[in-house]
Amino acid sequence: MARWTAREKEAAEWTEGLFKKKCVPGPVVPEPATPESVRAAIERFAELPTETGVMQDLAIGARRAAKGVSTDRLQGLSEVVQNAEDLGATEVRIQVREATLLVAHNGRPVRLTDVIPLSMPWLTSKAEDAEAIGRFGIGLMTLFHISPTIEVYSGHYRLRIGESGLSLAPARLSP
Numbered sequence: 001m002a003r004w005t006a007r008e009k010e011a012a013e014w015t016e017g018l019f020k021k022k023c024v025p026g027p028v029v030p031e032p033a034t035p036e037s038v039r040a041a042i043e044r045f046a047e048l049p050t051e052t053g054v055m056q057d058l059a060i061g062a063r064r065a066a067k068g069v070s071t072d073r074l075q076g077l078s079e080v081v082q083n084a085e086d087l088g089a090t091e092v093r094i095q096v097r098e099a100t101l102l103v104a105h106n107g108r109p110v111r112l113t114d115v116i117p118l119s120m121p122w123l124t125s126k127a128e129d130a131e132a133i134g135r136f137g138i139g140l141m142t143l144f145h146i147s148p149t150i151e152v153y154s155g156h157y158r159l160r161i162g163e164s165g166l167s168l169a170p171a172r173l174s175p
C-alpha cells in the first residue's frame with residue numbers, strides 16, 4: 001500500500017476490514033472523506049477479489065448466474081427503481097442518451113458499505129430490513145442484459161461494475 005498517503009491507506013484498510021470480516025449487513029464504518037481516499041478504497045475493493053483466483057472465478061460465475069435469473073431483457077429497469085425506493089427516493093429519472101441509459105434518483109447517496117453488495121452478486125445489505133423491497137442481492141445484475149458495464153456515480157464514488165468485476169469508473173460519465 002506504499003502508493004497511498006496515510007489518509008488513503010486508512011480508507012483502503014477500512015475496505016479490507018469490510019471485505020475480510022463479515023460485511024453484510026454493513027457494520028458502522030467511517031466514510032472516507034476526500035476524493036483521493038474514496039478512490040483508494042475503490043481500488044482496494046477492486047483488487048481484493050482478484051487476490052484469490054477461486055474467489056474471483058466464483059464471483060464471475062455468480063454474476064453470470066444472477067443475470068440469468070431473469071430472461072426479461074428490461075428487468076433491470078424495475079430493479080434500479082426498486083433500489084432507489086429502498087434508499088428513500090421519491091423521484092427517479094430515466095433517460096436514454098445515444099447508447100447510454102442514465103438513471104438518477106434522489107435517495108440516499110452511496111456509502112463505503114454499499115460497494116461490496118453493489119459489485120458482488122447474492123450479497124444484500126437489506127437482509128435485516130423488513131421494509132426493503134430488495135432481498136436477494138441480484139436485481140442489479142439483470143442490467144447486464146442491456147449493457148456489459150454498469151457505472152455508478154454518487155458523491156466521490158465512481159464505480160464500474162462489469163461481468164468480470166469492479167473497477168474505478170472514469171472521472172466523468174462515459175460519453
Ligand SMILES: Nc1ncnc2c1ncn2[C@@H]1O[C@H](COP(=O)(O)OP(=O)(O)OP(=O)(O)O)[C@@H](O)[C@H]1O
Pocket residue numbers: 079082083084087108109110111114117118119123124125126133134135136137138139140141
Ligand atoms: N442506488 C444504489 N445506491 C447504493 N447502493 C445500492 C444501490 N443499488 C443497490 N445498492 C446496493 O447493492 C446491493 C445489491 O443490489 P441488488 O438490487 O442487486 O440487490 P438487492 O436490492 O439487495 O436485492 P434484490 O436482488 O431482491 O433486488 C443492495 O443490497 C445495496 O446494498
Ligand SMILES: [Mg+2]
Pocket residue numbers: 079082083133134135139140
Ligand atoms: Mg434490488
